Amino acid sequence: MNSKYVLRIALRHIIRPQNRFLFSVLMIGISIFCVGYYRLFLNDYEIVKRECNAVLTSGMAGTGLMRMLDYDKKEALQLKKEAMASGKIKGIGTWVFGGKIWEVDLAKIQHTFPDVFPDGGGIYRDDIVMSCFIDRTALEICNLQFSRQVDIPEEKWKNPDWQGIYLGAEFKNIPLGTVYVETSKGGHQKEYEVIGFLEKGQHILADEVKTLGEGNGSQSIVCLDGLVMIVMEPGVTDGNKDTAWIFNVSEGVGLDEARSFLEKRAKELNLSVDFASLQDGFVLQKIYNRDVEMVDRELYRTLLIVCLIVNLCIIIMRIISNKQIMGIYIAFGMTKTDVIRVWLFQIMAEFVAGTGCAWLVLKWYCNRQYSNAGAYNQSIFRWLNGYALPEMLALSTILFFLSAVIPILIIQNSKPSELLLDNRG
Amino acid sequence: MIKLVDATKKYNSQSNEILALNHTSMTIQAGEMVAVMGTSGCGKSTLLNILGGMDRLTSGHYYFEDEDIASFGPHKLHLFRKNHIGFVFQNFALLNRQTVYENLEIPLLARNQRHYKKRIMDCLEQLGLAERAKSLPLNLSGGQQQRCAIGRALMTGCSLLLCDEPTGALDSKTTKEIMDLFCKLNMEGKTIIIATHDDEVAKCCKRIVRMEDGVLQQ
Structure with a gap:
């Protein structure tokens, strides 16, 4: 058997569990959470950079x-x-x-x-x-x-x-x-x-x-x-x-x-005394931060790309495996636009639910992690509401639009009879 | 009702050109029940797709109630399908994660119909599936699944029922049940075209046309 077909059959098994919606929500949620979670660390560097600069520039x-x-x-x-x-x-x-x-x-x-x-x-x-x-x-x-x-x-x-x-x-x-x-x-x-x-x-x-x-x-x-x-x-x-x-x-x-x-x-x-120079301290801090930050930013970028690819693959696989259903819908009276709308709504629901879950988990994590961190706790939650949430929503929206393009292209470029053929294949 | 004139359908595959319909012509009157017989790959399914507006002719004309369907744009073709055609497939093509009732609901939802519960239940009653309305298709027998698929086609309010090997996945006893159902629907005024390679099925139809290499021989 051609390995392409082996893979195709394997993928069918992977992407056809009884509850695909929850699977997608889970995957989207994990991806968005990972990005948000990592952003939490990057936020630390930004705070330090800002604060180091604030102190160093005050003479x-x-x-x-x-x-x-x-x-x-x-x-x-x-x-x-x-x-x-x-x-x-x-x-x-x-x-x-x-x-x-x-x-x-x-x-x-x-x-x-x-x-x-x-x-x-x-x-x-x-x-x-x-x-x-x-x-x-x-x-x-x-x-x-x-x-x-x-x-x-x-x-x-x-x-x-x-x-x-x-x-x-x-x-x-x-x-x-x-x-x-x-x-x-x-x-x-x-x-x-x-x-x-x-x-x-x-x-x-x-x-x-x-x-x-x-x-x-x-x-x-x-x-x-x-x-x-x-x-x-x-x-x-x-x-x-x-x-x-x-x-x-x-x-x-x-x-x-x-x-x-x-x-x-x-x-x-x-x-018994210890000495430190402000300048030395800050230079050390900056070098340390810069090095770790470089690695972390690279990881963050990788995570973003992985998140994008994983979600796009899931959406593409689902659309391909569901072409038959689209064919049935068209055969029984729906227009292609109707079918696209059905799918867009479904994907949107997955993204909303996934992002919501990721947000709740991140908030719960921060609550648990920083509840005893004094003033830092306040800063974290200000960051969460003012920065992390808009960023996660923006990421989710971008992912949604990218994911939406593929079903639209597939449906628009397929003949109804081709979609139905998939059903009988 | 249906008139095909010099109808040709070509498919271009990677290496060669396949002529699924080869300059063929045919006429079917309203209320007829026609069997299209032929071996696998002779072009039966292509013919049904063309008649159902799911695919387009490469050349020639297809008239449905004196309208040239071959000249229709996508929107008019969609309206044609929506207003006149019902499909029944060999493998039923039911949505397996939706109940019998929900499967019958699809054509009605696509037509923005309301207050249809009684209509669906009456249809299921007529098909002997009323008690299985909440069952998933996979929990039904082959005959029941095909009756469900026929019910869904009837929900469209179609005048032309296109059946592609509707008994291909059924045993002989169930095949007879399904054919009886088609005969009943035909008596009620539906025009039915059945693509099949089963002689017993063809015998139940009023007219048989044979198809060979994309050409209809009436």
């Missing part, structure tokens, strides 16, 4: 990072003083990435996000809002921009029972000057006052870049729009080991020179 050359592991030693403060006195370093600021808000009163801020409700015990979920502690020097070095802020007198800054907070642009509905009160177990009260709002679209370094810059890009830079920034007095650490120093060099001093000075003195003072 942070000549700025260094130092992770102070021995934050609790008095020599740490001595090193800071010496560095400032040396004239090599213009300013040293500190920030601590809190990760999330733990003060119960302050956590009420989460009310401003939709769909966040207190749990059964009346305590608000604290995994939504990211927070960080930052001192005024670090604020200055980072060159952050504020949309609104109030002037705070120096005496207030020195009050240990008061702390100012800056809120990201997403909290714009909270009135300026709102005070949150934290009561300790001993009954001591501390006030947190909203003293300003950050301009939209600003970023700050977090976690991996801060500790050498080779980590996963998407978590290295945090957008401040959904973040609570608690301002602390210079030099204060709250006992968190992730305390980092950010410093800028004096005019005419190179970053390497300032870094070697700090490194040498830290060694002499027996302090």
Whole structure:
């Protein structure tokens, strides 16, 4: 037997299960889901690229990072003083990435996000809002921009029972000057006052870049729009080991020179420190991202082509195997246009159902994967609704039109008697 | 009713030209029941396709009720098929994933007909298939499937029934049942043309024409 006929018979068995519609829906759904799922990863690169550019273009050359592991030693403060006195370093600021808000009163801020409700015990979920502690020097070095802020007198800054907070642009509905009160177990009260709002679209370094810059890009830079920034007095650490120093060099001093000075003195003072340069970190990050992204983009393109070919093959096979039915329809009174309409509707239903399933699965996956990812979760779902859904719909529409061309051509170019002959073959 | 004049149909295959109808002529009056007999490949199916408007003549004329069908464009040809022709095939050509009732529904849907349930059920009753209305064709016997196919052809409201080897897949007892049904339909006024190579089937018809190498010998 000719292998062409063997293949033809085999294909008939493959494409003629009882429920072909579900088979097509499944195939279309899998294809669209794979493309959407892969787009999820590519989206990470785009976020990182955008955010790296946002930080790099805000004039942070000549700025260094130092992770102070021995934050609790008095020599740490001595090193800071010496560095400032040396004239090599213009300013040293500190920030601590809190990760999330733990003060119960302050956590009420989460009310401003939709769909966040207190749990059964009346305590608000604290995994939504990211927070960080930052001192005024670090604020200055980072060159952050504020949309609104109030002037705070120096005496207030020195009050240990008061702390100012800056809120990201997403909290714009909270009135300026709102005070949150934290009561300790001993009954001591501390006030947190909203003293300003950050301009939209600003970023700050977090976690991996801060500790050498080779980590996963998407978590290295945090957008401040959904973040609570608690301002602390210079030099204060709250006992968190992730305390980092950010410093800028004096005019005419190179970053390497300032870094070697700090490194040498830290060694002499027996302090354990790690260094990173913003530039180094970003370059590493960019190279890493560029390489992985190249591979991923290639895979994405391949996936798109495979998706296209698989779906087109399925549609073609189905149309060929159903030519007989078209012949019967024409013999019993339908026009070719009627038959084309019947098939187009069927294919459209398959694409709508397939895309719908792919969308639901992707949404379910993201929900499951990122439900504890804090602010990142919000960003993912914004991306899903604003970007992934239109892209999946566009892909599905393109596939549908390509798939529709083939049945139209087959039906238009076949004589009714040829279609019927298929029936009797 | 039907007049073929010098009808020729050629098929061009890769290596040679096949003459399925070779300058043949024929006349069939309304209400006739004609058997077209001949061996396989003699052109019977081609003749039925031409008569049914499923294919076109290469040259010659085909008159149906004094209209030259050979000159019709695709739309008029479609209307001709829709208004006058009913087909019955050897292998029934039923849609196996649709029920008996749904198969009979197709011609009516194609004609935008409404309120047809009673009409279908009456037809199924007449064909002895009323109780199998919800069955799938594959669950019916050969005779039942062919009766279902005849029912579907009748739903078109056709005046000309074209049957291509309608008993070719049936045993002799069922063949007789089906032929009785055709005779009954003919008595009711339908013009029926049956392509067959079975003498017993041909004997049931009022007229027999033989076909050889694309030529009708009346």
